[in-house]
Structure formats: structure tokens, C-alpha cells
Amino acid sequence: MSADSNNVKILVFACRWCGLFGADAAGRQRIELPVSFRVIPVECAGYVEPDLVIRAFASGVTGVAVLGCHVGGCRFNDANHPALKRLELLKTLLDTTGIGGNRLLLGFGTTHEWHQYVETILGFYRELEGLPSMGAWVPVKQ
Amino acid sequence: MPKVTVFLCDCFGEIGKVIDLESIRKRFNADPAVDGVTITESLCLASDVERALSAIHDRGIGKVLIGACSPYGRMEFVRLGLVKKGAELRHVRTVDLREGCAWIHRKDPEGAFRKAASQLDMELALLQNMQDSKDITVRLQQETLVIGAGPAGLSAACGLARLGFRVHLVERGSAPGGLLNIISQAYPGGESGSEKIGLRLEEVSRNHHISFYGKTRVVSVKGQAGDFKVTLAGPEGKTGLRVGAIVLATGARILFPQGLHGYGKLKNVITQMEMERQFSTGKPACRTAVFIQCVGARNIDRPYCSTICCPLSLKNAMRIIDEIPGAKAYVLHRDIMTPGSILEAYYRKALEKGVQFIRFDAARPPGVLGEGQVGEVQVFDAISGVTRTIETDLVVLSTPLIADPESAALARMLEIPVDKYGFFAEVYPNHPVETLNDGIFICGTARWPVSSDQAIAQGEAAAMKAASFLGKKMVSALAMSRMPDQKVGHASVNSDACTGCGNCMAVCPYGACRLQRMGNRSVSRVIKIRCKACGNCVSVCPNGAMQMPELNDRAVCQMIRRAFREVR
Secondary structure, eight states: OOHHHHOOOEEEEEETTTHHHHHHHHHHTTOOOOSOEEEEEESOGGGOOHHHHHHHHHTTOSEEEEEEOOTTOOTTTTTHHHHHHHHHHHHHHHHHHTSOGGGEEEEESSOSSHHHHHHHHHHHHHHHHTSOOOOOOOOOOO | OOOEEEEEEOGGGTTTTTSOHHHHHHHHHTSTTEEEEEEESOTTSHHHHHHHHHHHHHTOSOEEEEEESOIIIIIHHHHHHHHHTTOOGGGEEEEEOIIIIITTOTTOHHHHHHHHHHHHHHHHHHHHHOOOOOOOEEEOOSEEEEEOOSHHHHHHHHHHHHTTOEEEEEOSSSSSOGGGGTOSSOTTTOOOHHHHHHHHHHHHHHOTTEEEETTOEEEEEEEETTEEEEEEEETTEEEEEEESEEEEOOOEEEOOOTTSTTBTTBBTEEEHHHHHHHHHHSOOOOSEEEEEOOTTOSSSSOOSOOSSHHHHHHHHHHHHHHHSTTOEEEEEESOOOOOHHHHHHHHHHHHHHTOEEEEOOTTSOOEEEEESEEEEEEEEOTTTOOEEEEEOSEEEEOOOEEEOTTHHHHHHHHTOOBOTTSOBOOSBTTBTTBOSSTTEEEOGGGTSOOOHHHHHHHHHHHHHHHHHHHTTSEEEGGGOOSSTTTOOOOOEEOTTTOOOOOHHHHHOTTSOEEEEEETTEEEEEEOTTTOOOOOHHHHHOTTSOEEOGGGOHHHHHHHHHHHTOOOO
């Protein structure tokens, strides 16, 4: 289940009011998960710009998960609603470019509980296992 | 650039037995951006926190990176403890090594080590590339505006005035009192409406902190929490005010049941409020009164319960039995809503007095029959399953409270949302009198149908919320968050790069982004007091002019780049 053997690399953008709650609860339940995901905590899923997701794919990440609150339950009024729309559009764009919209997981309101979080991460991991890797990581000189 | 001090918590072996903290220490010690890595037994211990603090103080308070438990565990206390001792909140970052790594990757210590190192590395990148938002501090105007002088508005005004705030109480009618002016007798106490608010009316006239503006409307509101510029239009022309907080207590209207149950066509079909008027001038002439509940309420257009109609009907039914000898009273209801111990006892009392309750089905509403005058009411009794005919000479329709038609315009002016039915919406269920726009508070029937007792309680609540906000005198933009100690920055615009497209303005949930003329073009401007740092404007900005300095693009790109970097 190591990251290198099958090249699954998941980058998780987790809203601190939903996704991170699930992550915290899953940790307390001591659920065993594959190590191949990294978490970037954000205040709101609204922060995750499509640009960042594409950059993540460009740097070799095989899958990006954006975990936010359910639509209508955002801590920041309705900030996650436009975010969901934006990212759904991005999925279409990813399909068009051949990267595949299934590499972008949108979990809005589906990861608040530990079992939901575990299911989401494991399900996404299994799905990505069957997909080709995004190529080797080539450092970009600045 | 200040270096980063790293603390790794062993959590009494919980983290250390999975992740090789010593290797991580060596690795980060070699990093030029890091100024020492300390492994502590547990950051929960006061002694370890003290040690960490003295280490931070020795090196000069810079940036701190802590690898320990999740932020929902003890970590937040440690973080805030460091902040109390002088560290800056935005410069203390934490990495979840226990719940997020050690506990979920026990079977793969090597992978867990790589993950821990990457996550620390990512936060390190963030700390290095972080910029600081420019904070602003504003002085809060110590005057308040209360719109509406019903029970809620009066109690809010009195509450604020007692605390020493200057209150401008605005009423569009000529006299204060609101809906209570119509009520001849309030339930369950039995006092008249004017008695009920008498004490507060007296206080309004006596307290020199309150200025009452009758026949006055609010025509414009500009500005934000702590400094609203308000224009009032009254009989003496326009008045300009600067207030720190606004309490909205504009009340509600009663639905006029035109065309329902023969209202308007048959004489002696009246509404509950018309009955109140009859009671205040004398008593209604009737032998049998039939009250029909939920007229125009709890249907598809207005699915809500209007709260006040059931107790009002109980009260009036009992009054008819008490005051007219030999009279009968029937209440046709779908459900009797009398929550709480007092109102339930009130219902029992009505049963004892001989008020007859007949339950009907929403699908088969009662029929009011007669020619010009009410003759009888036919109702299908949902419990016994028979159709009953009641001979009557008075039918009273209980209609719900509906949102005031002026609410929508006022809400637009104050930039707060209204709900589906036109009532002002609270920001979050656990902040019941606060609205989306800080500094504006709602109470009474303007936010939901409530009884006068509850309206008074809500008025007091809104007054206390406004007072606790204004009591700070000065407030910094970073403190303007519903989650205290969480906001670390706010969005900022690079006006050279901004094209003035207005995307940020469209997407901001708080109305914090505005377009402003700058020379011959428009640029976006962030009202820092309103910004809650959700980051939506950043993600819609087409050219990166909008940034959150604490979580800027460069920092996050570095984080992404380091997320899966090979760990030596």
C-alpha cells in the first residue's frame, strides 16, 4: 500500500469545517488508510481554484479531492455553492483534455463523518489504482 | 525572512512509535529555513509548552511549526496559548501527525514517515512564502438605530439605552406599539396590549438616551459594521445619522383572507384581528362563534405555523363563553399548537370551559354556508369520520402573520438576505439574532412569527448582541469573524493587475468586494471589516490580482509541489 508501488498520489483539499472533521474522526477511530494522500487544509472549499487543481495534475498528482460542506451548509454563507459549480465545470474540462473528470473528486457534504471520509478516500484510491499515472515528477526551475 | 522553529510532539509515544521523529528532526535540521527542531514528550504538558515558549522567546518570536495532534484535539489550545504569549496566530501552523498520520498508517511506518515529512514540508513552504495581511482597526460608533417600535423594537431600544448607548428609535406609524395596538387582550396573562408594553413606552419617553422618530422611514443605509451612515426621512425632512449597529424589528403583517371561507362575501365572517377590534370597543354580538384555524397557513405557499393563532383563538373562544351568557364556541383546527407548560395549561382551561374542538383534515376544509349572512358551517370531523353541521352567526378566521411587503426593499438596502417567505434570515441557526451583515441584528416577527412575549425576549437578545459588539469601542478587521481566533487574514487586491471584471463582487457571500473608480478604470476593493476570508474571490479572479496573503498562490503551489516530493 505504499505510494510508489502503484503511483497513486492523492491531493486532498479539505475544508476545515467538514473534510477535516471527518479526517480527525477517522484518525480517532484508528482506521487504516493508504498513505498515498496529502491534505491541504483550507478555510472553505471556495478557496480551491481550478487553476490549483490543474497545477496539481501538472506536477504529477494522480487525483485531487476537494472536500467541503454540503451545499446550503457552508460556514461562509453560500461560498461553497459557486465553488461546486466551478469545479463541476472543471470536470468537464478535464474530460475534454483527456485527463479525465474522474480524477477530480468533489465531496461536498459527504465527508463529515469518519465512515464517510474513509469510504470516500478508499473509494477514490481504488478508482485511481486502475488509472495510469500522471507521469514522473519533473521539477520546474523558477 | 524569519526562520521557522519546529516542534514535534511525541504524544507519549503515540506518534513516535509509528513515525521516526528522530529522522524527521535530522532532516529538518538540515533545512536552511529551519531554526532548530525540538522533540517534546507531549505538548499537552504545561512544562513542555513553557519550554517551547522559552525556546521561541530565545530565538525571537518568529514562525512556529508544530507537528502534533489534530486541530480539533488539544492542538488549538496550544496554538492559542502561544498566541497569548506573543506569537502571531498566522505564524503558528500545525500539522496533524497523530490523527492524520500515525493513527491511520500504523501498518506502514515507512509510508507514514514519508507522509509526515511531506506534510511538515508543505506547511514549512507555506510559512516561508506567507505574506501578512494589512489589518485595520476601526472605531465603533456608539449610537444605535432601532427600526420598528413594536414590542421587539421597544425592548431592544430600552435594553440598549439602559446600557448607555444612544438609541434612535424609528417608527413608520405615528405611535409605537406595533401589532399589540390592535390586541385587546394579550394571552395568556389577560392584560391589554397597551398594558403589556406600557412600562417600555414610559421608559422610551423618560430615558434621554432614546430619541423617538414617528412617521419616519429609513431611506438609505451605507457603510459597514461599526459605522453605518443612515438617512431617515420624516415629517421634519431628512436626518443623517452615523450608527454602529442596527436592530431590525419591523414586524409582520396579518394575511387578509380575501375569498377564503366566504370572507368579503358573507357578513359575519371576520378575521381574528377584526374580532380583537370588536372586543376593544365592546363585545361581539353572537350566540355561536366558530373559529377556523390555519386559514392560508400550513399550505403549499406558506408551510409554516404562525405560532400566535392557536393561543389567540383559545383566548377569544374563552372570552365569548365568559362574557356572553349561553354562547357557544367551536374551534375547528388541524392541530392545536400550544407549546410550553403555560400555553398547554391554557388549552386545558379552554377544554374545561366547554370550548368544543373539532379536528378537520387539510384536504377537506370546512365549508361556510349562508346567503349574505353566515348560516352554518359544515365540517368533516377527521376523528369521528362524520360531517357535522354547526349553526352559527359568527365565523372567525385565523390567518397567519406574513412578511411585511417593505421587508424586501429594506433587506436590499441593508444587504441581508430574506428567507423564502420574505422574513429576514438569520445567519446561522446558532446565531439566531445575527445576520449576514455584521452589525445588523434582527428580532421579533420580522424574522419569524412569534408571540409578543418572545418578541420582547428577542428584542432584549438583539440589544445584548449589539451592545457586546459596540462595547469593544475599537475593533480590528481580523477580529470580525464568527469564529473568534480563527481568521488570520483577508483578501487583498493588487490594483495594478485588477481589470475590474467584477467576478469577485459577484461571488463574495458577504458583499465585501466592491468596484471603485480609479482614474479611467474600475478596480476591485475589499472592505476588510466585511471579509471573512473564505477565498472565493481568489478562485474566480482571472489574473491573480486578488490574493489571500496568508495563503497566496505561490505558497500553495509550493505546497502542491512538495506534496509528493521524494523524501530522503
